[in-house]
Amino acid sequence: MNLIEAVDFLKKNQPLPDDRVLETNSEILEKYNEVRKYFLENPNPICIPLFINSFGNGSGFGIYQLIEDVLLKYSPEQVILHLIKGLNSEKYGIRYWSSQIASSFPDKKLIEPLAKLLTDKAADIRYAVIVALAEIDDKRVLDLIKNAQKQEEDTEVIELIEEVMGNLEI
Template identity: 40%
Template structure:
């Protein structure tokens, strides 16, 4: 797999279906893209990863997606977190809020304060 293939898979699952609607094939395909970016972190994966989040946890694969994001810098991730936190999509808001704990930054204060 290369970066373009991994990005294509992430874009295919934006957002990923709820856990009850996932097939083993879908889970494996999504996991393979996340694994690629675990091994080859790149800024181009931030937005596609953020777009995949649903309210569920994708059978634990989202934890790996969060690890991918944690390997990137605040300046790379924060703008996407702000967007996710302010999203109308519940899953993106939830995961954006969860991920924010790993990126302490004043730019997140206002969006997070609106959440509560």
């Protein structure tokens, strides 16, 4: 594996197929994991937007969670703008995983794109957004979460909001 092969694979998989396709084609996941390992050992910021836009629908059978380790090799300044684009993506998988990763890059620049996702139709995205917002040290966060609580119907998200609000109000 070299830089050209790794970048080429990621460019051709924007995003990766859904889990039901990956389930029958383990070669794609194996190659994706090789690419992940390559960039862990050979950091290059060219991979940041490519990884953020690689998330298909589903879990990637555990590999998507590991992409955060690659992104943590880079400064927030290198990652944030790409995360903002991921949070604004029309593709569910990219929005979901960008929401998950956002909690590791708490930055005020993420407040607005995260706030937009507080009304996303997917409860798991709203859940991840609450977690990410709670990591950002800004007085606007508490108001955003309080407003989200008024509209939220999912019991798990409501429980998380109550927990987060208790911690933020301390």
